[in-house]
Amino acid sequence: MIRSLAFIAALALAAPAAAQDQSLADVRSELADLSAQLQSLRSELVASGAQGMQAAGGSSALERMDTMEASLMRLTSRTEELQNRIDRVVKDGTNRIGDLEFRLCEATPGCDIGSVGQTPTLGGESSGASVASAPAAAAPSASSNAPALAMNEQADFDRAKGVLAQGDFQGAADLFSAFAQSYPGGPLTGEAMYLRGEALEKTGDTGSAARAYLDAFSAAPEGTFAPDSLFKLGTSLANLGQTVEACATLREVGARFPNAAATSSAQGAMQSLACQ
Incomplete structure (x- = not known):
């Protein structure tokens, strides 16, 4: 029990650093898994009774779980905020490029407005x-690290x-x-x-x-x-x-x-x- 609790705590603390090499969807998925594991540990601890509670460190074990759960909730909320911000930037940028394509066609002699298709996502x-x-x-020239x-x-x-x-x-x-x-x-x-x-x-x-x-x-x-x-x-x-x-x-x-x-x-x- 104690080892499992320490493992989840380490993962929760490492989540922000790991996010640097993952997509936001990956991070949210891992945060959801961590939250589910934490809930499972809480249920296991409560079901173990006084003896199990004492072995895990007494009432402070639940307090540590509450702290970790609050951290996971903050991280999850932050990833959702970032995803929403990215979606807005991409949508706004795509719309601006589409508008420029339309205006360029208007300013170019012989350009058929109907030929301006849907703008690919930025x-x-x-x-x-x-x-x-x-x-x-x-x-x-291209970087030496290029494909x-x-x-x-x-x-x-x-x-x-x-x-x-x-x-x-x-x-x-x-x-x-x-x-x-x-x-x-x-x-x-x-x-x-x-x-x-x-x-x-x-x-x-x-x-x-x-x-x-x-x-x-x-x-x-x-x-x-x-x-x-x-x-x-x-x-x-x-x-x-x-x-x-x-x-x-x-x-x-x-x-x-x-x-x-x-x-x-x-x-x-x-x-x-x-x-x-």
Whole structure:
């Protein structure tokens, strides 16, 4: 009995640390299991009578159980609060991206509003826990800790970059688009989507460039290229005459990525646009 009680106490104290490597659903499930075990121990202790109570440490055993139960309730309540907050952020972010897609289509000649489909949930099925900074002028290459490259992935990426360096911007945009479709979720895909936006921007197709930057940000809203993609989206919206939306987007750069180099560029762009 005493060993079981100590085991549950250790698990309850370790729960916050373990949560760092688990989803909130996993944490809530474990907290529910711990609560059920604690209730079972309480019933076992009460049923053991005075002798069992004395062996467990007397009336203080029940007091310790009450303390642990209260801690479990606080942890459970906290995980529910976090889940609700995350759900609100994801919903709000998804709605904002959907609105930007609609407005981009309105501002792009020849775009069919009916072709704007349902916006995928922000971040997809999962999103990273950390935010990485990236310079605004030249986005860095993929991290050495990134997943292994698929066969021909590096060669296809280098070929698209080579075409971009040669000044064939439309050709490069097409190659980067094909690359993103061929290697979805790959370690170089975020950079490819970002560079596609730059290539389209140099062709003068600002509307398509803005959509490319939006796609790059939506695919990885906390990835390495997210700050620059968001900044470029804001400046593209400004060039399309969507000043209000541009200011809102540029403001998000600093709010989401305060330490990124793109934040300084976004602040300068906001000053130029006289954003309120």
